[in-house]
Amino acid sequence: MTVLLPLYVHPAVDPAAWEPDRLRGATVVVDGHDAPAYRRVTARLAAAGVPVLGYVDLARAARPLADVLADVDGWTGHPVAGVFLDRTPTGPAAVGPVALAVRAARRAGLTEVVLNPGAPTDPLYRRLGVAICTFEGGWPDYRRWTGAGGELGDGHLVHSVPPAQLAAARRLMDWRGAGFGLVTDRGLPHPYGGLPSRLDVPTPAR
Template structure:
């Protein structure tokens, strides 16, 4: 199982969170392609062999397509392997703009694309041949989720897990067939504001 860490903290605020040695074995999502600080840390991670995805906000298909495509293009000049399309829509009527963003990424050499609706999506999105995060939420919601709408290999991002229940959360991810994702004891409002306070949360079982 691949660990996917959306590292939503500025390098100037938490420089230790960006140390390549602490992120080995992790695919890191980075924001700020137009920020020199992010450009520097992205280059460091890439040089150290840490896979990196550039962040693009789809805003549930409310952003103008031109802005989305500009963001995708902005990552083509960085040493990233793909893009993380966050806040993705789920309705079949919105699949067209998402497909254009995926196509633009791949034409620009960003071959790995991860779509994050955070919930099961319409089957049409499966035709895009991208990774899909079908769950993003807190540990209580993850326990209640039946797994309906998800498929083997999907991504699961689970936060607010009590430290004593981290092993159980990782086992549940494995049992549900998650192909990538994250279990963390960090919680809202900033569950991805840096490395989890316990590094073993970056190592899902399986």
């Protein structure tokens, strides 16, 4: 399973969180493409072979499409492999704007696109041919979730896992067939405010 790490912390606040050696084996989601500090760390990660996705907020289809497309375009020219479309809507009526955002990213050369509704979507979203995170939430909710609406290879982002249960959470994620995601002991309100105290990243081949 590929580790997907939303790294929502400013490089000046936690420089160690951005060290490439600590992130090898993960795909990192980066916010803040307009800030020079983010440009530097993104370039450094890319140079070290760490895949990077640029963050774009869809706000459950509440943001104007022009703003979303401007954010997608803002990642062009940066060393990112694609975009992470966060807070993706799930209903069939909103699939059109999401499809336009996906198409804009691909036309711009941002070929790796991940949707993050954090919940199962209408089947229409599967036709977009992109990766989908069908769960995002705390460990108690993940245990209660039946997996309904998810498919093999989907992403699962699970936070607030007690350290003693991290291995069990990873096993459950594997059993459910997650293709990518994250298990972290960090909790709300900032589960992705930096590296978890234990980041489950596979050791890269030498």
